[in-house]
Amino acid sequence: MDRLFRREELALDPVDLARLLLGAVLEADTPDGLVGVRLVEVEAYRGLDDPASHCYRGKTPRNAVMWGPAGHLYVYFVYGMHFCANVVGTEDGQPGAVLLRAGEVVEGADIVRKRRPNARGNGELAKGPAILTSVLGLAREQNGADLTDPESPVRLLVGERVPADNVRSGPRVGVAMAMDTPWRFWIDGSPAVSTYRRGGKRRQVRPAG
DNA sequence: AGCGAGATATTCT
């Protein structure tokens, strides 16, 4: 059952890829050992037709990987201190990717617990995109890594099939635009699923008078 | 559970 995804299986529209990735296992060789995470929450980001996507305004050095072949890892830096990881989808030059928002640690839980002493239960070990990314030891060096290559330090494994009834969807977290687009998908009932937060200006300090 | 604030760098205007 534990086999890697093949590239052609991942060359999908990001929305379809997002549902496929639920239940899949992302596995990484960290300095402390092997860590594996079963994905329970993801978000689809498309290209030129998606205002919330990094690719909306065209190709830049940062988002270049999103335009490349499917099955590669897109890691970006946000808010000055965090990394987030995506799986690149689509084919023939169409940009798109799936943000990995949360997962359940299924391998190397001891390692993760040491690095995250604040986490209460197992459900909180990889709850949130930046946490998930740091738990797997992913950073700038892993940007563009091939998840379908057995030799890669980061790999994507086929997981148990998730029944369609267990999958829920809603608007993407922290996104101000396209709030009517339910491109966040999660496995209902998982304790690792992060709580929804609206996008836009959080601090509306308007000068009085 | 939910808000408010602060920390910090890269990117685009």
Added chain:
DNA sequence: GAATATCTCGCTA
């Protein structure tokens, strides 16, 4: 210079 696909802490319920 402003915005950002965030996290943690402290406080209020």
